[in-house]
Amino acid sequence: GAVVSQHPSWVICKSGTSVKIECRSLDFQATTMFWYRQFPKQSLMLMATSNEGSKATYEQGVEKDKFLINHASLTLSTLTVTSAHPEDSSFYICSARGATSGVYEQYFGPGTRLTVT
């Protein structure tokens, strides 16, 4: 199956700093990418949907000025957590969707563990 990578796999940052997480689709073109957040023992929570070259659509309750999403190409999307605080510590997972032979498939990255101290 298709591969989606995330970088970094884990990051520790100080409160007030910004962190950028990259999501790449390695062997297919992702027309749409999704960002999720997952707290311990909980399910994945959809944060936003982004299409290449367009502004991201954020879910209710997700601050677009805090979680900046850029989808500049068909293989790369970035999530920047600005002015991070300890409550932003979580597991962030991206997902990429693309069409092969007219059928859309969706694949998930391995996730990025963010710890804000």
Next chain:
Amino acid sequence: LAKTTQPISMDSYEGQEVNITCSHNNIATNDYITWYQQFPSQGPRFIIQGYKTKVTNEVASLFIPADRKSSTLSLPRVSLSDTAVYYCLVGDFHSGNTPLVFGKGTRLSVIA
């Protein structure tokens, strides 16, 4: 998107067949049923997808009755490595922008 209901947790012994049922009473005509597996600190992994009747692949089977209001994921002869959270998702995933919205999932524990 159709809401799904699954058991919160299940236990099984190694070598047994495990069946996890998901209810989706409000499934729409264009909706597919997809199951994902997630291990701790990893992204979800696709297991199987179906629209109706029965689908089988190398790791699982998916049974969908005629009314499509529920589905059952069947894992044959589970091993300790099948301990994970299993998510049932329903939606029109073959259109480009429809996101996968996760419910609470079923935490499967396989015991030796």
